[in-house]
Amino acid sequence: MKKILALLILSVFSLVLVACGEQTTEWNIVMLTDVGTITDKSFNQGTWEGVKAFAEDNDITHSYFRPNAATHASYLESIDMVVANGANVVVTPGFLFETAIYEAQSRYPDVYFILIDGEPHTPDYSTFRTDDNVVNILFQEEQSGFLAGYAAVADGFTNLGYMGGMEVPAVQKFGIGYVAGAYYAANALSKTITFDASRYEYLGDFDNKPEHTTKAASWYNAGVELIFVAAGGAGNAVMAAAEATSGKFVIGVDVDQAGESDTVISSAMKELAIAVRQELQALIDGNWNGGQTLRKSAANDSVGLPTAQASWRFRTFTQAQYETVLGKVKDGTITVPQTKAELTAFLAANGNPSAAALVNKTVTE
Structure with a gap:
C-alpha cells in the first residue's frame, strides 16, 4: 500500500513538473505602416483592421508604428525599436519593406515577420531569400x-x-x-x-x-x-x-x-484583412507557413470587386x-x-x- 501511495505521489509530482515546464507564448503584434497613414482608407488601414480584429478576438497585445521615412534605414530602425520593445510578430505591408526584412530576418530569428506585397532581397536584387521566420503574401492585383x-x-x-x-x-x-x-x-x-x-x-x-x-x-x-x-x-x-x-x-x-x-462606383479590392488574419491564425495554431510566398488571387477569392x-x-x-x-x-x-x-x-x-x-x-x- 505504501508503494502504491508513493507511486501516486510521484505521478502527481511529475504532472506538476510538466505543467510548470509548459510555456505559453505571449504574443505581441506590431504593424509598421508603409508610406501613408493608418487611416488611409486603403492599404495600411485595410491591413491594420485585420491585425486589430485578430488581436482583439484572441486577447493579444497589438499596436502600430509609422516609420519616420520611407527608406531602408528608417524601416530597419523601426523594426529594431519595436523588437526591443517586445514585439515578436511584425507585420509589414508594402514592397518598400523588402530589403529591411531581408536583413531583419537573420538579425531576429525568433521574431515572426509577415511581409505583404513583397519578397526579401538585397538592395541590388542579386539575392532573394525568405527565412523560416518570414511569410510573404503577394496578391494578383x-x-x-x-x-x-x-x-x-x-x-x-x-x-x-x-x-x-x-x-x-x-x-x-x-x-x-x-x-x-x-x-x-x-x-x-x-x-x-x-x-x-x-x-x-x-x-x-x-x-x-x-x-x-x-x-x-x-x-x-x-x-x-x-x-x-x-x-x-x-x-x-x-x-x-x-x-x-x-x-x-x-x-x-x-x-x-x-x-x-x-462618386465611388466600385473598388478594385485585395482582401488584406482576411489574408493577414489567416497567417496570424496559422502562427498561433502552430501551422506557420515560414519560408513561403503565398499568392492570393481570384481563384481563392482574394481579389475582386465588392x-x-x-x-x-x-x-x-x-x-x-x-x-x-x-x-x-x-x-x-x-x-x-x-x-x-x-x-x-x-x-x-x-x-x-x-x-x-x-x-x-x-x-x-
Missing part, C-alpha cells in the same frame, strides 16, 4: 484591376483614366490589369473607348494633396468620365474632384471605398455579368497580363493593338 476595367466599359463608360500612387509593382499591376480589362470589354462588347496615354499617370505618393485634386479636376473637365485611382490616401483627393463635377466617378482601391464618397448592395453602384452592369467574367478569370479562361510585354500581346489578341503609347505608360523604364 492585375486581376482586380482587370475586373474594374471590364466592369467600367460594360457599364457604359467610354473615357477612362488611371492614377497610380508610387510606381511600385502592385500599383503597376493594378494599372496593367485595368487597361487590359477595359480593352477586352470594348472588344468583346463592340464598344469604342478613349483611354489616352496622357490620362495614365503615377502621382509619386499616396497622400491626399490639393494638387492631386487639381489634376483630377483637369482630367474630368477634359472629358474623362471615370478615374481608377490606386494611390491610397490620394484617392480622397480624386473623389473631391469628382464630387465637384457632375457625372464623374471614381474606382477605389485595396478595400471597399464606397463609404468614402458617393458585391454588397450598398457598394454596387454600376448603372447597367449586373452582378450576374460580373460573376460570369470573374469565373473566367478564376478558371484561367482569361489570363490577365502582369507586365508591359504581356499587355502588348494581350491587346493584340483581345483588344486594340495600336494602344502602344498607353502601354508604355503602364511601366516606365
Whole structure:
C-alpha cells in the first residue's frame, strides 16, 4: 500500500513538473505602416483592421508604428525599436519593406515577420531569400484591376483614366490589369473607348494633396468620365474632384471605398484583412507557413470587386455579368497580363493593338 501511495505521489509530482515546464507564448503584434497613414482608407488601414480584429478576438497585445521615412534605414530602425520593445510578430505591408526584412530576418530569428506585397532581397536584387521566420503574401492585383476595367466599359463608360500612387509593382499591376480589362470589354462588347496615354499617370505618393485634386479636376473637365485611382490616401483627393463635377466617378482601391464618397462606383479590392488574419491564425495554431510566398488571387477569392448592395453602384452592369467574367478569370479562361510585354500581346489578341503609347505608360523604364 505504501508503494502504491508513493507511486501516486510521484505521478502527481511529475504532472506538476510538466505543467510548470509548459510555456505559453505571449504574443505581441506590431504593424509598421508603409508610406501613408493608418487611416488611409486603403492599404495600411485595410491591413491594420485585420491585425486589430485578430488581436482583439484572441486577447493579444497589438499596436502600430509609422516609420519616420520611407527608406531602408528608417524601416530597419523601426523594426529594431519595436523588437526591443517586445514585439515578436511584425507585420509589414508594402514592397518598400523588402530589403529591411531581408536583413531583419537573420538579425531576429525568433521574431515572426509577415511581409505583404513583397519578397526579401538585397538592395541590388542579386539575392532573394525568405527565412523560416518570414511569410510573404503577394496578391494578383492585375486581376482586380482587370475586373474594374471590364466592369467600367460594360457599364457604359467610354473615357477612362488611371492614377497610380508610387510606381511600385502592385500599383503597376493594378494599372496593367485595368487597361487590359477595359480593352477586352470594348472588344468583346463592340464598344469604342478613349483611354489616352496622357490620362495614365503615377502621382509619386499616396497622400491626399490639393494638387492631386487639381489634376483630377483637369482630367474630368477634359472629358474623362471615370478615374481608377490606386494611390491610397490620394484617392480622397480624386473623389473631391469628382464630387465637384457632375457625372464623374471614381474606382477605389485595396478595400471597399464606397463609404468614402458617393462618386465611388466600385473598388478594385485585395482582401488584406482576411489574408493577414489567416497567417496570424496559422502562427498561433502552430501551422506557420515560414519560408513561403503565398499568392492570393481570384481563384481563392482574394481579389475582386465588392458585391454588397450598398457598394454596387454600376448603372447597367449586373452582378450576374460580373460573376460570369470573374469565373473566367478564376478558371484561367482569361489570363490577365502582369507586365508591359504581356499587355502588348494581350491587346493584340483581345483588344486594340495600336494602344502602344498607353502601354508604355503602364511601366516606365
